[in-house]
Amino acid sequence: MKEFLLVFRADYKSMPKTSPEQMQANTQKWMNWIAGIAAQNKLADRGNRLESTGQVIKSDGIISDGPYAEIKESIMGYTLINAESIEEAAALCKNCPILLFGGNVEVREISKL
């Protein structure tokens, strides 16, 4: 078994302003999806969501607010899963709810130190 990092990206601005009912429905979709992976015993670490604000530290010592305003794809969160291959890991992401909001999932194999 190999471990893979899933990075969820989407445009914060294009995220629909949703009603509480829709929010709940979205949470339900996420929970069903993650639990579906866990039910196959392939969830390594549920991971977390990320706040929309942050800071970037550059080599010249300048600290700036995160580049979120300019870029279309911000990192929304991450999860760690187990899979035999990158293909299997990618297949597990096929029905990830973020795809419904125009976002994407990047799958990267963890290279253990």
Place this chain on the structure above:
Amino acid sequence: MTNPNEITPHLFRTEYSKIVAVLCRSFDIKNIEIAEDIASETFLKASEYWAVNGLPDNPAAWLYTVAKNKAKDYFKHLSIIEKNKEEVRATEKEQLTIDFDTKNITDSQLEMIFATCNPVNSRETQICLALQILCGFSVEEIANAFLSKTETIKKRLQRGRETLRTHHFTIDFLREQDIHQRLETVLTTLYLLFNEGYFSRTNTLLIRKDLCLEAIRLTLILTDHQFTNTPKTNALLALMCFQSSRLDARTNDEGEPILFDEQDITLWNKALIEKGNYYLIEACKVDSSSVSKYHLEAGIAYWHTSSAKDKWQHILNLYNQLVIIEYSPVTALNRAFAFSKVYGNEITVIEAEKLNLINNEYYHGLLGYLYAEIQPDQAIYHFEEAIRLTKSKPEKETLQKQVNLLKNPK
């Protein structure tokens, strides 16, 4: 007057383990055999004396007095034999405060629970030791409960006691820190003890009820002590109450399992459901960040007792959380069943087949159930796989009925 022969077995169960615990607290768990001998002799004397003189007004107090005197006699005898050993007498003197007041009994039992549930032993061994030392079960009764040979259980218990001894576990005054370190193991053992009673399909209802009640009794002791009365403990107790409330409805008179949907709700024990509600509320009083698997399982059991329309949605949500924090094939399969109740069988088939538990009888049972109305031939295939895999005869028969029904629809 009550017939002593009738009352003794019940008294034995409840009082034997109390006497052993209190004696062990007074002269160390390494002398547990001495404590057990004294407790046994006490009951022997009781059965002889009561048969002639009738039951005393307070049988428990009578037993405590006899046990106390026997313990004192034992140490007097010991000190005569070992007169020369100054230290034996010294320790013996300070150790001989044997109290059978309520507080000391509870504290002693609590210490005994922690001594018995020691992770140096395997989980099976811990459960066996718990049944013997904490619940006063005989070797035969334990063998019966586990469907094992008495010889096997006897060996397991001997090995378990030996490890307890060689690991020098002394029950000192319980410190909060020690309790927190060990509590997880204790809760797991009590959880498994309860499950042994609740899920065993192969035993008589009487044995299973006994195991469940003993697990509840021991967990209640934990809720009586401030250090062990944690949200998790309360959640576990709530789970046990909810599950036990359905014990009578789960099997028919022949001992065959009755599916949840077909259970007679009037057989559910309302008082236990209310107790479950009480402990579940207690379990959620402290901060909500400490949601344990016991909370989730108690929540699931709670919704099972409800007749709310959206109950399966709640059950699914709880199973989602449960499978995320702790995977097990059973949880994955139960989650899939809840999924089908919310989203229908057709979508669930896709979800369930991903589990790929091809050597698990319940996996095939579930797929058989899900396919029954969509693709009967697939359903038959899976039911037959389940029949092939299951070792339980009543289970095989129930599954065969399903196959016959699918092959010859009315």
